[in-house]
Amino acid sequence: MGGTAVNYIVFDLEWNQGESPKEQELTGLPFEIVEIGAVRLDVERRVTGQFTRLIRPQVYHKMHRYTEELIHLSMEELERDGELFPDVVTEFLDWCGEDPVFCTWGTLDLTELQRNMEYYGMEPLTEGRPLPFLDVQKLFSLAFEDGKSRRSLTHAIEQQGIEADQPFHRALSDAVYTARLLQRISPRLLRNISFDAHVTPQDAAHEVHIVFDTYAKFISRTFETRDELLGDQEVMSTKCYLCHHNIRRKVKWFTPNNGRYYLAVANCDRHGFVKYKLRIRSTEDGGFYAVKTAKFIDEAFYEDLRRLRRTSPRPRGRKNS
Numbered sequence: 001m002g003g004t005a006v007n008y009i010v011f012d013l014e015w016n017q018g019e020s021p022k023e024q025e026l027t028g029l030p031f032e033i034v035e036i037g038a039v040r041l042d043v044e045r046r047v048t049g050q051f052t053r054l055i056r057p058q059v060y061h062k063m064h065r066y067t068e069e070l071i072h073l074s075m076e077e078l079e080r081d082g083e084l085f086p087d088v089v090t091e092f093l094d095w096c097g098e099d100p101v102f103c104t105w106g107t108l109d110l111t112e113l114q115r116n117m118e119y120y121g122m123e124p125l126t127e128g129r130p131l132p133f134l135d136v137q138k139l140f141s142l143a144f145e146d147g148k149s150r151r152s153l154t155h156a157i158e159q160q161g162i163e164a165d166q167p168f169h170r171a172l173s174d175a176v177y178t179a180r181l182l183q184r185i186s187p188r189l190l191r192n193i194s195f196d197a198h199v200t201p202q203d204a205a206h207e208v209h210i211v212f213d214t215y216a217k218f219i220s221r222t223f224e225t226r227d228e229l230l231g232d233q234e235v236m237s238t239k240c241y242l243c244h245h246n247i248r249r250k251v252k253w254f255t256p257n258n259g260r261y262y263l264a265v266a267n268c269d270r271h272g273f274v275k276y277k278l279r280i281r282s283t284e285d286g287g288f289y290a291v292k293t294a295k296f297i298d299e300a301f302y303e304d305l306r307r308l309r310r311t312s313p314r315p316r317g318r319k320n321s
């Protein structure tokens with residue numbers, strides 16, 4: 001991301017779904033997008049355009065009760081005024097411009113957009129690597145709350161004293177609200193990009209290494225099994241993300257919670273103790289990839305983790321390295 005032609009594309013989707021998980025599985029498209037709304041902002045975050053389209057459903061021809069209650073759209077309206085998804089998305093991407101930075105409230109929309117595009121055999125938004133985007137819900141929390149909480153859009157609008165002059169849960173109005181919130185985030189925080197992992201890194205060259213203000217993040221390539229992942233040198237490496245040296249492990253990898261995540265601590269002579277946290281995630285096609293974060297900690301926290309490792313059960317049948 002970066003460059004001069006940056007457009008922030010704040011978008012929001014509304015979708016419909018099948019009656020049952022079984023129906024969703026049969027169709028191969030659990031959530032069918034029925035509306036796209038978006039606001040385009042320039043590099044100074046001034047609004048330069050709006051986009052709104054209804055989509056004529058091709059998969060589900062009955063409104064799910066949740067959808068109808070939530071988004072106030074009727075099937076009649078969609079069938080009458082909607083256009084076909086591939087046409088709408090082609091137009092949308094064209095409208096986004098050359099170097100779009102997608103921004104959404106939360107983490108779901110970009111994944112659903114890509115799933116729907118895949119369903120229609122459209123060209124993917126990204127090849128072999130996760131798509132960077134700005135999660136405005138996360139940025140809002142970093143800017144105005146504790147950085148960890150995830151609030152609803154309605155809450156955020158109210159908290160910021162933004163006039164709720166449009167209905168919620170329609171794509172364009174939610175995009176407008178999200179854009180107004182984005183405008184209030186300090187530019188410094190915009191470096192906290194997120195990655196949509198609908199497409200995971202296909203090989204080592206596409207792995208993600210990124211350093212933020214207070215931590216670093218690594219997203220590994222995809223492995224067939226968890227064991228293969230846990231045996232990978234790069235995944236299990238403990239480097240200092242400031243000087244890039246492999247540094248001595250002070251607390252070996254362990255899991256305090258049966259593999260929900262793994263922890264380790266290493267010590268850099270120049271920069272101090274680094275805590276590593278490794279989570280294993282599943283890909284959509286049954287593979288595995290790792291998300292590893294590294295963060296500097298003080299000596300007291302290091303001692304806590306050392307104790308935690310001693311009291312954590314050792315994984316059976318695995319040699320700790």
Ligand SMILES: [Zn+2]
Nearest residue numbers: 240243268271
């Ligand atoms: Zn260092």
